[in-house]
Amino acid sequence: MPRRRRVDIVLDSVKRLQRIGATANLLNVLRKQHPADLAQVLGDLPPVERRSAFATLIEHDGGMAMRAAAEIDRELGAELLGDRPADELARLFPQLQPDDAAALIDRLPEELSASVLDLMRQREADDVQQLLEHDERTAGRIMNPEVFALPESLSVGGAIAALQGSRNVEMVFYLYVVDEENRLVGVVSLRRLLLVPAETPLRAIMTKEPIRTRVETHQEDAAREVADYNLLAIPVVDADDKLAGVITVDDVIDVIKDEATEDMLRLAGVAADESVSTSPFVAWRKRLPWLAINLATAVLAAMVVQRFQATIDRVVALAAFMTIVASMGGNAAIQTLTVIVRGMALGELTWGSSWRALGKEVVVGLANGVLFGVVGAGVAWWSVGNPYFGGVLALAMVINLLVAAFAATLIPMVLRALRADPALASAVFITTLTDVLGFFAFLGLATFFLPFL
Amino acid sequence: MPRRRRVDIVLDSVKRLQRIGATANLLNVLRKQHPADLAQVLGDLPPVERRSAFATLIEHDGGMAMRAAAEIDRELGAELLGDRPADELARLFPQLQPDDAAALIDRLPEELSASVLDLMRQREADDVQQLLEHDERTAGRIMNPEVFALPESLSVGGAIAALQGSRNVEMVFYLYVVDEENRLVGVVSLRRLLLVPAETPLRAIMTKEPIRTRVETHQEDAAREVADYNLLAIPVVDADDKLAGVITVDDVIDVIKDEATEDMLRLAGVAADESVSTSPFVAWRKRLPWLAINLATAVLAAMVVQRFQATIDRVVALAAFMTIVASMGGNAAIQTLTVIVRGMALGELTWGSSWRALGKEVVVGLANGVLFGVVGAGVAWWSVGNPYFGGVLALAMVINLLVAAFAATLIPMVLRALRADPALASAVFITTLTDVLGFFAFLGLATFFLPFL
Numbered sequence: 001m002p003r004r005r006r007v008d009i010v011l012d013s014v015k016r017l018q019r020i021g022a023t024a025n026l027l028n029v030l031r032k033q034h035p036a037d038l039a040q041v042l043g044d045l046p047p048v049e050r051r052s053a054f055a056t057l058i059e060h061d062g063g064m065a066m067r068a069a070a071e072i073d074r075e076l077g078a079e080l081l082g083d084r085p086a087d088e089l090a091r092l093f094p095q096l097q098p099d100d101a102a103a104l105i106d107r108l109p110e111e112l113s114a115s116v117l118d119l120m121r122q123r124e125a126d127d128v129q130q131l132l133e134h135d136e137r138t139a140g141r142i143m144n145p146e147v148f149a150l151p152e153s154l155s156v157g158g159a160i161a162a163l164q165g166s167r168n169v170e171m172v173f174y175l176y177v178v179d180e181e182n183r184l185v186g187v188v189s190l191r192r193l194l195l196v197p198a199e200t201p202l203r204a205i206m207t208k209e210p211i212r213t214r215v216e217t218h219q220e221d222a223a224r225e226v227a228d229y230n231l232l233a234i235p236v237v238d239a240d241d242k243l244a245g246v247i248t249v250d251d252v253i254d255v256i257k258d259e260a261t262e263d264m265l266r267l268a269g270v271a272a273d274e275s276v277s278t279s280p281f282v283a284w285r286k287r288l289p290w291l292a293i294n295l296a297t298a299v300l301a302a303m304v305v306q307r308f309q310a311t312i313d314r315v316v317a318l319a320a321f322m323t324i325v326a327s328m329g330g331n332a333a334i335q336t337l338t339v340i341v342r343g344m345a346l347g348e349l350t351w352g353s354s355w356r357a358l359g360k361e362v363v364v365g366l367a368n369g370v371l372f373g374v375v376g377a378g379v380a381w382w383s384v385g386n387p388y389f390g391g392v393l394a395l396a397m398v399i400n401l402l403v404a405a406f407a408a409t410l411i412p413m414v415l416r417a418l419r420a421d422p423a424l425a426s427a428v429f430i431t432t433l434t435d436v437l438g439f440f441a442f443l444g445l446a447t448f449f450l451p452f453l
Numbered sequence: 454m455p456r457r458r459r460v461d462i463v464l465d466s467v468k469r470l471q472r473i474g475a476t477a478n479l480l481n482v483l484r485k486q487h488p489a490d491l492a493q494v495l496g497d498l499p500p501v502e503r504r505s506a507f508a509t510l511i512e513h514d515g516g517m518a519m520r521a522a523a524e525i526d527r528e529l530g531a532e533l534l535g536d537r538p539a540d541e542l543a544r545l546f547p548q549l550q551p552d553d554a555a556a557l558i559d560r561l562p563e564e565l566s567a568s569v570l571d572l573m574r575q576r577e578a579d580d581v582q583q584l585l586e587h588d589e590r591t592a593g594r595i596m597n598p599e600v601f602a603l604p605e606s607l608s609v610g611g612a613i614a615a616l617q618g619s620r621n622v623e624m625v626f627y628l629y630v631v632d633e634e635n636r637l638v639g640v641v642s643l644r645r646l647l648l649v650p651a652e653t654p655l656r657a658i659m660t661k662e663p664i665r666t667r668v669e670t671h672q673e674d675a676a677r678e679v680a681d682y683n684l685l686a687i688p689v690v691d692a693d694d695k696l697a698g699v700i701t702v703d704d705v706i707d708v709i710k711d712e713a714t715e716d717m718l719r720l721a722g723v724a725a726d727e728s729v730s731t732s733p734f735v736a737w738r739k740r741l742p743w744l745a746i747n748l749a750t751a752v753l754a755a756m757v758v759q760r761f762q763a764t765i766d767r768v769v770a771l772a773a774f775m776t777i778v779a780s781m782g783g784n785a786a787i788q789t790l791t792v793i794v795r796g797m798a799l800g801e802l803t804w805g806s807s808w809r810a811l812g813k814e815v816v817v818g819l820a821n822g823v824l825f826g827v828v829g830a831g832v833a834w835w836s837v838g839n840p841y842f843g844g845v846l847a848l849a850m851v852i853n854l855l856v857a858a859f860a861a862t863l864i865p866m867v868l869r870a871l872r873a874d875p876a877l878a879s880a881v882f883i884t885t886l887t888d889v890l891g892f893f894a895f896l897g898l899a900t901f902f903l904p905f906l
Contacts, residue, residue, distance in 0.1 A: 002670075002674075003674075003678060004803075008803075011805075034682060036681040036682050036683075039681075040681075040800070043801060043806075044803050044805055044806055046809065071681070073801060160647055163644075163647060163648070164647070164648050172644065173685075190643050190644060190647065191616075191625065191643060193647065194613055194616060194617070194643065194646065194647065195616070195617050217455075221455075221456075225456060226706075227703070227706045227707075227710070228489035228492075228493075228524070229487060229489050230489075230703040232626075232685065232702070249685070249702050249706075250680070250683040252706070253679075253680045253702075253705070253706060253709060254680075256706060256709055256710060256713075257680070257709060257713070257799065260709075260710070260713030260714075260717070261713075261795055261799070263717065264713070264716070264717050264720070264791055264795055265791055265792065265795065267717070267791070268787045268788050268790070268791035268792075269784060269787070269788055270788050270791055270792055274792055275792070275795075275796060275799075275801055276792060276793065276796035276801050276802045276806065276810045276813075277801065277806070278813075279813075280812075280813040280816040280817050280820075283792075283813060283817050284816070284817045284820050284821065287785075287788050287817065287821070288821070288824075290784070290788070291781065291784060291785060291788075291821055291825060292825075294780060294781060294784045295777070295781060295825055295828060295829065297780075298776065298777040298780040298781060299777060299829075299832055301776055301777075301780065302773040302774055302776055302777050303773070305772055305773035305776060306770065306773040306836070309769050309770065309772075309773070312765075312769050312772050313766075313769045316762050316765050316766045316769075316772075317759065317762065318772075319758055319762075319765050319769075319771075319772035319775075320755040320756070320758035320759040320762070321755055322772075323751065323754055323755055323758060323776070323779070323888065323892075324748070324751040324752060324754075324755050326776070327747060327750075327751040327754065327884070327885075327888065328744065328747060328748060328751060330783075330884070331722060331743070331744060331747045331880065331881055331884070332740075332744060334721045334722070334880055335721050335722055335723045335740050335743070335744075337721070338717055338718055338720070338721035338723055339718065339721075339723055339727055339728070339729060339736075340729065342714055342717050342718065342728075343728060343729035346710065346714065346728075347493070348496060348526060348728055348729050348730065349729045350457075350461075350497050352464075352497055353496075353497055353729065353730070356499065357729045359733075360729075360731075360732075360733040360736060363733040363737070364733050364736050364737045364740065367733075367737050368737065368740070368741070368744055371741075372744060372745075372748055375748060376748065376752075379752055383759075427784065427787055427880070428784055431780070431783070431784070432780075435776065435780065439776070
């Protein structure tokens, strides 16, 4: 049965059991699900039913509730946990992987997260605390500090025995080999252990100088290494090359999804952490600044138009056709901006190839400017009955599409050079620029050629 | 050393060795790289140097050249291979995983790919042919048909022996267990093999009813299952539940990156496969249709303005302020559209939660409409000196932001219901709608209240 249908069936029976108040049956259904499916069901429930189902679950099966909270959209997970008492959370968080726990605790209301961490420290559960000391979005923040490492002198048989004694073997894909000072010196895949005699020392079969990343590396760069080298996990080392943790491929997938989502949302002028389940009030508050900036810049564009009011007063058809120049510039700019920002995120656009990309965009902009300038000029000539009117439109179109190409390539390049997020050169700024310059070019040229119009 | 710096150093020495024509040294440097790093170096080289370096490599180390071509951006990989003779390619493709080979062959010029497949069939390398029979973007197209499967009666010791005899063990993460008719009945992780006595039958330790996907499932859905259930691989079965192949997590990462990239590019009105390395001519040709649609719709918007020419002729300030209403509607619509399309791609937005999402967007649109309507009205009143002028702007703003909220939520929902890509409700269409309706609402209201303006 396809997953969507399975989830829908569970969703229906959860709703039904909630309506008739059959708590024992409800609990039974919820506990039978895979945490990922349970997360999907919780996400699909309306807010009130979601809170109630989660409360039922956490009171009877804390571990399952925590796993579901870790699988669900992070904001939503933190929202569900935010209703719970601190001592319950401090007792349950250690059941999660430290990296999942850290991500959730970080999103709890400040007061609650402080008391949860305080209570957890009393229980000596300070793994999470350590992760939270690293900057957000670094490898150190998302790694799992419980990494399986063995000394290089150990034999394969010894390694297998150690593996059998380890309580948390589920996410072990590689054995990392360390020297006496816990410095990373090698790696052995589990597969390799199966293929060699038990008495072989790890030193003899390990891959030396394994690929590694550092605690302060940006999570996107660490994820890209796992993706590009087709790894299942990447070890994380500190400044002294000592093994500090490991990032597994399942977390890498989350990073790749999150970063792509962020880029898309930022480009559109939406907060990086908004999702469809964000409440209307929070969504409104977070989109507000971008729309406020847009209002300010739209007023700027309107003032440009106002400067040419005398010209429009003489040839009122200009008011209609100026919008075409602005709209074409805006859309061409968004095309360029998206290709550039995505190319940067995928690591395809380096400093050297940036200049080639600029050349490409200018060529494309010029070709489109000439083509659509001529077509637009034809439409304008036919509609207004004046060839000069068409000529002004064509010239303004070429100028505006060239501006669009330059701005939409150079602005993200400059932002990246300044170590800001290139996606912040969002649609809002770029379309303002093409509006302002589109109006200015068209109406300015029209004013210059006014005697002919 | 961070990867970027390492790649830059290799890049510089490749350029230098090419300049002085030191082919042997060049080859030496290229062959020492990880295929992923080599792909990065090739991608960063200017086109002429890239082709020349790749030709040197493929003539001396065909396997390495193919692995690099499989790691690089797919269009670029196919472009590099497109220069080579068919018999060379037919000889080298079998060195790649069948799924990587299929993806590249599929992008070769039609004539070349036909003769390559023909030559490969003569060598009985028909794995690739089989993959290409499945639809694009399905699990069957991207799976690896060389899946490691064993009968349920085999013991753990027998399984380890089979594993040791397998030539392609690198990407084996799970042992799939099948019955006599090759139907999938269970799965055993490699880790589990290490932890039980050799004589245990697989039947006793396998997980029954493993998560699976079907050959015709969309690659995005298959990838989502691997991501959500934190798997390393997912088995692919045919209509009779027979094991047909396996999709590993490294391919899942590629699918997730590709699908996110596609959504972003489509939203912006760019072809899903354009990248920064696409040639200017191809990029121009592929962006053309969207800009042509935009020109047509911009002309439509201009015609709406022209209809109200008499009104603008009387109150010329309307020409400036109509652009504010259109711009705010366009940007608010892009915000909503992006959140909705991304929510659908991440599987967060189901049919049930869609209506809640619509409610949220309408509330946000109304709140923003009222807020920015009032602010905009203030600016207009102050600038034009007429309170009615401000009132008209406020009312038009509320109408246009409500239209934006409805359109940007409902259009992707309808597209999805029609099984089209919701991302096709791109910025181009949505901003036209908000332009047309923004102009219409503002100028229409202005015409109605003309005696007061």
